[in-house]
Amino acid sequence: MKNSFRKKPLALLIEELKSEHRLNRVLGPVALTSLGIGAIIGTGIFVLIGVAAHDKAGPAVTLSFALAGMACIFAALCYAEFASMVPVAGSAYTYAYATLGELFAWIIGWDLILEYGVASATVAHGWSHYFQDFIGIFGLHIPKLFTTAPFDFDPSTGVMSITGSLFDLPAVVIAALVTVVLVKGIRESAGFNAGMVIVKVAIVLLVIVLGAMYVNPSNWQPFAPFGFSGLSMFGHTIIGETGSEGAPVGVLAGAAMIFFAYIGFDSISTHAEEAKNPHRDVPFALISSLLICTVLYIAVAAVITGMVPYNQINIDAPVSNAFKQVGIGWAQFIVSLGAITGITSVLLVMMLSQPRIFLAMARDGLLPKSFFGAVHEKFRTPWKSTILTGFFVALLGAALPLRLLAELVNIGTLFAFVIVCTAVLIMRKTHPEAERPFRAPLVPLVPVLGILTCLVLMFSLPAENWLRLIVWLGIGLLIYIFYGRRHSVLNNPEQ
Secondary structure, eight states: GGGGGGOOOHHHHHTTTTTSOOOOOOOOHHHHHHHHHHHHHHIIIIIIIIHHHHIIIGGHHHHHHHHHHHHHHHHHHHHHHHHHHHOOOOHHHHHHHHHHHHHHHHHHHHHHHHHHHHHHHHHHHHHHHHHHHHHHHOOOOOOOSSOSSSSEETTTTTEEESOSOOOOHHOOOOOHHHHHHHHOOHHHHHHHHHHHHHHHHHHHHHHHHHHTOOOOGGGOOOSSOSSSOEEEEETTTESSETTTTEEEEEEEHHHHHHHHGGGGTTHHHHGGGBBHHHHHHHHHHHHHHHHHHHHHHHHHHHHHHHHOOOOOOOOOSSHHHHHHHHTTHHHHHHHHHHHHHHHHHHHHHHHHHHHHHHHHHTTTTTTTTHTTTTTOOOOSHHHHHHHHHHHHHHHHHHSSOOOGGHHHHHHOOOOOOHHHHHHHHHHHHHHHTTTSSSSOSTTTTHHHHHHHHHHHHHHHHHHHHHHHHHHHHHHHHHHHHHHIHHHOOGGGTOO
């Protein structure tokens, strides 16, 4: 057990940067910021706005976005400090290894696999439905046998149902196409993502400008029909009101739900090893992408709730339906195109990040290095783990009812944020002399606020999410005990 808490020396992390097996440094500040925006703007802005406004917060959903964004800002500042100190692949996993020890590093690495893997499968599943809606505008339809997963799950009743389909074909196709792009190279992946980011940001700005012309201020009254609180503990409301389904409602409850909209900005830190000037560019990209997306989220939320009364917002397609309700039907085409583009770039960045976590863990011996640590000689990408990631994303996206797993992404990401904020506090004490090209301001206040806000959002999630997280981490601990601990590089210095 003592060996399980050994830490990876900071000097060893820096020495690894000189290895011939490192990834290509080709990403500048614009490319990194585009990756962040590409990962963030997607499902949140096109779907979750409707659910949060209709069921949780009303027009005050703008405050929900601000609160969730604030929690992410605290975490982003801590991520930025670590990324500038140790610009290697691995993100929170690497930071935990240097500060909390090997066991905690494994836990957070396994947690990140859950975050990126399930998030990618969920996004692929969502992409399929948006794509089918889009081609439906032109009267085209995919045969029912290939439109969705073979069975579905209703969280409210706990009942499984047969859908009549064999598998979700569009989810398989998009996962395969993205995998090909990712194996080809980081430069191509970043360029492809940048093009999609330009398209979807332009469409989001169009939504804001055009929608603002149809805002009726009376729709913002009452501003907070569900209240400003909504704090719960393991699914039990302790401050605020409870909704019709027994779940808490209010601004805080809305923030816990739409936190999914911000997932992805931390993926920038997984690409620190591929940044041209990581000490400067990674912190810049982390903070700028998060600020840009927070402003866009709040603006879109204000416009949509101003165009349509919150209780008349369509939950499935809130943005396009809002324009339809005010008589601008042609906007459905534009918004659907933006949704498909936005969700594609989210999928690309999520699937781009997953293999980098595998790579970092394999380098440390915690996963088989011959497979997960393999870097393609020509493309300089972790190609084997990228193909494996694509296979499982396609499998999960095509065959499983992802509503059963999707909320796990929120709790897993929040857990990672708590670890990173804690690690900054520890590193400031244990390595005060270390070079920090970027320093998180107001330490210890900022990390402490990051820990507290993320814990509040974690406790606001239903209790079953905690149970699923514990089961997932339990599986991971078994793998660590029987493989990772024995093969760890720190346990075998000759490696």
